Amino acid sequence: MERHFQKELESLKTSLVKMGSVVEESIATAIRSLMEKKTELAAKVIETDKRIDALEIEIDNAIIDLLALQQPVASDLRFILAALKINNDLERIGDHAVNIAQAAQILCTIPNADLLDEIPKMAEITRNMLKDAIDSFILLDPAKARIVLTTDDQIDNLNRTVIKTVIDQLKSNKQTAECGLEISLISRNMERVADLATNIAEEVIFHTQARVVKHHAEDRR
Amino acid sequence: MERHFQKELESLKTSLVKMGSVVEESIATAIRSLMEKKTELAAKVIETDKRIDALEIEIDNAIIDLLALQQPVASDLRFILAALKINNDLERIGDHAVNIAQAAQILCTIPNADLLDEIPKMAEITRNMLKDAIDSFILLDPAKARIVLTTDDQIDNLNRTVIKTVIDQLKSNKQTAECGLEISLISRNMERVADLATNIAEEVIFHTQARVVKHHAEDRR
Numbered sequence: 035m036e037r038h039f040q041k042e043l044e045s046l047k048t049s050l051v052k053m054g055s056v057v058e059e060s061i062a063t064a065i066r067s068l069m070e071k072k073t074e075l076a077a078k079v080i081e082t083d084k085r086i087d088a089l090e091i092e093i094d095n096a097i098i099d100l101l102a103l104q105q106p107v108a109s110d111l112r113f114i115l116a117a118l119k120i121n122n123d124l125e126r127i128g129d130h131a132v133n134i135a136q137a138a139q140i141l142c143t144i145p146n147a148d149l150l151d152e153i154p155k156m157a158e159i160t161r162n163m164l165k166d167a168i169d170s171f172i173l174l175d176p177a178k179a180r181i182v183l184t185t186d187d188q189i190d191n192l193n194r195t196v197i198k199t200v201i202d203q204l205k206s207n208k209q210t211a212e213c214g215l216e217i218s219l220i221s222r223n224m225e226r227v228a229d230l231a232t233n234i235a236e237e238v239i240f241h242t243q244a245r246v247v248k249h250h251a252e253d254r255r
Numbered sequence: 256m257e258r259h260f261q262k263e264l265e266s267l268k269t270s271l272v273k274m275g276s277v278v279e280e281s282i283a284t285a286i287r288s289l290m291e292k293k294t295e296l297a298a299k300v301i302e303t304d305k306r307i308d309a310l311e312i313e314i315d316n317a318i319i320d321l322l323a324l325q326q327p328v329a330s331d332l333r334f335i336l337a338a339l340k341i342n343n344d345l346e347r348i349g350d351h352a353v354n355i356a357q358a359a360q361i362l363c364t365i366p367n368a369d370l371l372d373e374i375p376k377m378a379e380i381t382r383n384m385l386k387d388a389i390d391s392f393i394l395l396d397p398a399k400a401r402i403v404l405t406t407d408d409q410i411d412n413l414n415r416t417v418i419k420t421v422i423d424q425l426k427s428n429k430q431t432a433e434c435g436l437e438i439s440l441i442s443r444n445m446e447r448v449a450d451l452a453t454n455i456a457e458e459v460i461f462h463t464q465a466r467v468v469k470h471h472a473e474d475r476r
Contacts, residue, residue, distance in 0.1 A: 098336060105326045115319060118336070119343065197436065204425060204432035211425035211435070215418065218436055219443075 039104050046096060046117055047172055050124070053089045054168035056082065057124045058161060060131035061227060065157040068138035068149060068220065076142070079135035086128035093121045109241075116237045120171060123230045127164065130223045130230075137216040137223075147213045150199055152192045156224045159188055164227065167234035176242045182235035189228035196221035260325045267317060267338055268393055271345075274310045275389035277303065278345045279382060281352035282448060286378040289359035289370060289441065297363070300356035307349035314342045330462075337458045341392060344451045348385065351444045351451075358437040358444075368434045371420055373413045377445045380409055385448065388455035397463045403456035410449035417442035 060079050067075035097118050100106070106114060141147045163182050170178035200218050203209035209217075281300050288296035318339050321327070327335060362368045384403050391399035421439050424430035430438075 098333065101322065101336075102328050102332055107323050111323050112319065115322075115339065118339065122340065122343065201432040201436060204435070211422040214425070214432070215422060215436075215439055218439075222440075222443075 039100075039106070039110075042096075042100055042104070043110070043113070046093070046100065046114070049089070049093050049096065050117060050120060051168065051172060053086070053093060053121065053124050054164070056086055056089065057127045057131070058164050058168075060086065060128055061134070061157070061164065062161055064131045064134040064138060065154065067135055068141060069154055071142045073139050073142045076135035076139045079131050083128050083132050086125055090121055090125040094118070097121070112241055116171070116241045119237055120168075120234050123233050127227050127230050130227045133223045134220050137220045141213065141216050144210065144213055147217075148203065148209055150196055150217065152196045152199070153217070153220060153224075156189060156192045156196075156221065156228075159185060159192075160224050160228050160231070163189070163231040163235075167231040167238070170235055170238045174238065174242050176239045179235035179238040179242075182231055183239075186228050186232045189225055193221050193225040260321075260327070260331075263317075263321055263325070264331070264334070267314070267321065267335070270310070270314050270317065271338060271341060272389065272393060274307070274314060274342065274345050275385070277307055277310065278348045278352070279385050279389075281307065281349055282355070282378070282385065283382055285352045285355040285359060286375065288356055289362060290375055292363045294360050294363045297356035297359045300352050304349050304353045307346060311342055311346040315339070318342070333462055337392070337462045340458055341389075341455050344454050348448050348451050351448045354444045355441050358441045362434065362437050365431065365434055368438075369424065369430055371417055371438065373417050373420070374438070374441060374445075377410060377413045377417075377442065377449075380406060380413070381445050381449050381452070384410070384452040384456075388452040388459070391456055391459045395459065395463050397460045400456035400459040400463075403452055404460075407449050407453045410446055414442050414446040 060082050063075050063082075064079045067073065067079065097114055100114060101111075141149070163185050166178050166185075167182045169175070170182065197218055200209065200214045204211065204214045281303050284296050284303075285300045288294065288300065318335055321335055322332075362370070384406050387399050387406075388403045390396070391403065418439055421430065421435045425432065425435045
């Protein structure tokens with residue numbers, strides 16, 4: 035029974051890694067669609083979201099079975115509940131990838147849209163945060179998780195810079211209203227992805243150190 | 256043991272109702288702060304978020320204890336896992352209330368900000384959705400939950416109208432860039448609250464009818 039349980043836990047981890055890499059890829063593809071002005075890539079992200087939704091339900095059901103059949107306690111129970119939350123966070127990140135892809139589709143049709151330098155920078159940092167967050171969970175490595183937490187400030191700052199730049203551009207008519215709103219939307223969606231990666235990292239720290247670092251003071255904008 | 260378990264389940268429901276009403280109040284207060292131009296109300300929302308975060312952790316811990324000590328199976332297990340997700344959704348709604356309150360603080364300082372009629376309309380509908388979603392969970396009433404699902408389209412439409420109006424206003428210089436971005440931010444945050452209320456309603460339908468209506472085709476923007 036115990037060996038069987040360990041095997042199922044490993045299988046749960048593998049599923050989450052798979053879900054994580056699909057979601058990570060979606061964010062990267064959404065940004066590529068934007069930077070390379072390829073609407074077909076945005077369409078791919080929207081299509082992939084169905085797979086992410088299906089994966090979420092599959093993992094949820096596996097977790098329910100694991101809880102019902104194995105009745106884990108103590109740290110195993112906490113690990114499985116953390117997996118449930120992380121699964122939910124990953125699905126939400128998939129939704130943000132769709133939002134970014136939809137904005138990219140609009141921006142692709144606008145000839146002189148100024149895609150601020152901060153956008154690809156945010157994309158790269160966010161993608162690394164997401165990767166580190168998932169790795170930290172799989173390896174149960176709180177040090178890696180803490181890196182995610184400190185990186186979140188960079189994204190918050192970049193988001194603020196983007197919003198400020200967009201406002202300045204709109205005032206001086208250097209960007210159309212449509213572009214400005216879409217770019218600020220992309221920036222805010224990336225900032226939300228970074229927040230969700232931070233949630234995952236906080237779960238890992240909470241799980242490994244049984245200490246609440248959730249809801250640390252932060253500027254959400 | 257069984258009676259004790261039922262008592263703990265009731266206590267969990269009561270905690271979620273309490274959490275739900277605090278969150279509902281936060282959304283309402285954030286919107287009042289905006290409409291009545293009272294920054295002190297926005298500050299209250301930001302302050303209340305700490306209480307919401309503490310409540311989330313308290314409920315999470317109660318759920319972990321319930322799972323570990325009572326080892327529920329079948330429908331009790333599913334109910335408790337639904338409660339865990341709903342608790343998480345409510346905390347996120349609290350975060351959106353903070354976002355709206357922060358935008359209200361900025362808009363309060365701008366003399367001629369045009370707070371579109373759609374905004375209070377969205378606020379009222381969203382608040383009712385949230386109330387219905389929580390009620391549907393407590394009463395395990397899928398009919399009530401379905402009302403939430405159908406209402407979500409109204410919010411999506413209102414959000415699109417707001418974004419379109421803001422773009423038109425920015426183009427014709429009838430609204431400053433700062434106002435336009437903050438108003439579109441508020442609209443999108445309300446749309447996210449409606450999505451989260453919809454998530455809760457979907458959990459209820461899933462739980463009561465063991466049928467996946469999650470991830471129904473929807474326009475997220």
